[in-house]
Amino acid sequence: MNQHTRPTLDDVARAAGVSTATVSRCLNAPDRVIAPTRERVMQAVNALGYTPDFGGRALASGRTNTIGAVIPTMDNAIFARGMQAFQETLSSVGVTLLVASSGYDFDREAEQIRALAGRGADGLLLIGSARPATTYDFLRRRGIPYVLAWSLGDSADHFVGFDNRRAAEALATRVIALGHRDIAMIAGVTAMNDRAADRVEGVRAALRQAGRDPASLPIIEAPYSFEDGSNAFAALMQRVPRPTAVICGNDILAVGAIGRAKALGLRVPDDVSVTGFDNIDIAAFVEPALTTVHVPHRRMGVAAAQQLLQMIAGDTADARVEFGTEIVERGSLAAAPV
């Protein structure tokens, strides 16, 4: 079944009655070929099932017009909106996006980066800055352009992101201003995730700023799922005194927490306030709606694509594109109960 009787450029040229150079042009610079010829060639390409060979095409144009992205998860819509915008921007200039999902696993990410580089990706989008030095060594030795998104690091790499720490600090400062003294946190797993770690640091900074001991903050780290958020919330509600506000490392955890609060007979926000992070679609659709941090996912996706395309084209690109975030106040956060 898997015969791989691969049609050649010659086959296409013969079927379309044009030169192989014209076929190449149709594939690599279609706007330089008049429409009727281009259509005839593309019909032959389709009819024969011709695909430009990676090696040959890369030699001819220096590019494969494919960009790779390795994201931590395809689940839970965290990266979905930003990746959608990233893809649309690439698609509008004829570049195909291939995505791999590492499951927050450094070894798997390294393997996927290697696979994308091996398949000839012109450039890579990676999320955040936490990864082993060996992975960065590989990227630099291969000379493959890459952009780090969803965070801002202090290395010389290209970043398109926002300040996770400062955003979390602003939100926690707001929670403190509402009179909450017993605050707890459900964080993402910080070990492999600089965004999750920075958000914890931000909450601690706000406590310090308010003259409280940051070390006293109860924190449960949980993978990003409704169920994990729900279970972590139940554990925090066992504490004495019971927290009156639970700051969650993302919206998924917060939705899980709100669900559990209801199951426990606790009113949100009268008995306990809950906050999220990301402002994904679901944040507005839970009851009560989530107070959260709005992250400009779409704008980040577009900017990351533009930056990467510039780097691949050999143009100079800004090394850092920083986006602001803002607190979206909805029903899940209120003043501390008196």
Added chain:
Amino acid sequence: MNQHTRPTLDDVARAAGVSTATVSRCLNAPDRVIAPTRERVMQAVNALGYTPDFGGRALASGRTNTIGAVIPTMDNAIFARGMQAFQETLSSVGVTLLVASSGYDFDREAEQIRALAGRGADGLLLIGSARPATTYDFLRRRGIPYVLAWSLGDSADHFVGFDNRRAAEALATRVIALGHRDIAMIAGVTAMNDRAADRVEGVRAALRQAGRDPASLPIIEAPYSFEDGSNAFAALMQRVPRPTAVICGNDILAVGAIGRAKALGLRVPDDVSVTGFDNIDIAAFVEPALTTVHVPHRRMGVAAAQQLLQMIAGDTADARVEFGTEIVERGSLAAAPV
């Protein structure tokens, strides 16, 4: 910056002090190399940033150990859980998954299939059966193994899926049995989506079975987003008589509908029942929780991976793997108001 001074197999062999054959074995059949040698070679591979060339590797092993998937969307968790299981199964046998997302666009899907085939994917996972004949022609001419998932078609292709029509018919039959006469539907966009079309057919079949006119079913087609579900629900509530049950083509639309019901001051399920489809995580976390159709996403993902791996290995694989679905009754569906 993008110098592409690509290290060769020779470079790795020299750095590790082994033969090129040993390097090849480490990359293609690592279990056939003793651990200390393998580690030395992999250190050299990492240090040099070596990636096996697609062409060379494909020639040596006949495989690239990469599988491609083209899914309609990465958004909204519809395919997330199944794809996660698909990826884990591939990962456990050392195969890397690259995913492209077509945005329910046939032309883009065709282009992504071509890109994945051109990058040397050993096999492809595609969702559903609705796509132009030219795409199927391309797949067959290339002889690339592919599996169609999330639905069951009547072609000779390999399917791993479930009967969308029968599942929707069972759910609608349950809604009718609860005394609802004014039933409406918010469906996915059926034009490019055989799953959405089959679900509409299933609801119509249930009406026919109950002696009602299937043509009288008010249907609004909407893209799969909370907001589209919310807007479609508002439009349906304008009808006279007002529907007492709204069957939604998936859980995302249903969550949007429930949110809008609250905004309109309608109680779910006392004033209006709402049902979903898919049983994604959020279904259990909205208020009231969703009555929906449980789809075995994870088991489908695993089965699709196993089937595709068998086909790539040249083993015979079942042409159809069919999964059952079941109705999950939660708070959003109740008897029609009297």
